[in-house]
Amino acid sequence: MMRVVFLAWFVFFVYVSCNILNAQEISRSDLLYKNVKSDTFVPLFRAFKNGDVDAIKEYISDDMYEKNKVLLEQNKEYPNFLRNFYRDAIFQVRKVVKSGEIIFVDVRVRFPGGYQNVVKVQLKEGKSKAGDAVWKAINFVDNSQ
Numbered sequence: 263m264m265r266v267v268f269l270a271w272f273v274f275f276v277y278v279s280c281n282i283l284n285a286q287e288i289s290r291s292d293l294l295y296k297n298v299k300s301d302t303f304v305p306l307f308r309a310f311k312n313g314d315v316d317a318i319k320e321y322i323s324d325d326m327y328e329k330n331k332v333l334l335e336q337n338k339e340y341p342n343f344l345r346n347f348y349r350d351a352i353f354q355v356r357k358v359v360k361s362g363e364i365i366f367v368d369v370r371v372r373f374p375g376g377y378q379n380v381v382k383v384q385l386k387e388g389k390s391k392a393g394d395a396v397w398k399a400i401n402f403v404d405n406s407q
Contacts, residue, residue: 285361298365299355302385302397307353313341320390323400350374363387365397379404 288295302321309317315334319327333340348371356368365385372378381404388398 285359285366288358288360288365294360294365295355295358298358298367298385298397302399303353303355303367303369306399307348310344310353311348311351313343313345315341315344321396321398323386323388323398326398326400356380364400 305317306321309321319334327334350373352372354370356370359366363386367383367385369381369383370378371381381402383399384401385397386400387395390396
């Protein structure tokens with residue numbers, strides 16, 4: 263029995279270690295970095311600043327949309343909130359790391375007055391309404407400073 267438990271822990275450790283070692287930071291000069299920034303984040307940031315909920319829906323996964331459906335569709339004040347909240351914000355893609363099918367992106371959001379936060383966004387490849395491949399947000403983790 264002890265051998266089975268040891269073997270299970272060993273397999274788990276190897277699996278986790280391989281996945282961690284498989285993660286690779288993407289250089290800013292890499293085409294993937296440029297595509298993630300220009301094809302996903304630039305239009306997503308623009309949608310936040312403009313309060314364009316329909317555009318935001320294009321860059322989030324179906325699961326994320328379902329979790330936020332009431333906010334995105336029924337809260338009529340949400341577009342105004344977004345426009346006011348992000349009006350003078352500056353968005354910066356700081357780091358892009360690929361691990362398997364998931365891309366992890368650190369985004370710095372700077373607000374007037376010096377407040378800033380770093381949002382960690384997880385992306386997975388999906389399809390746009392037009393059927394094109396696009397990286398879509400599957401999770402946002404806010405690390406406010």
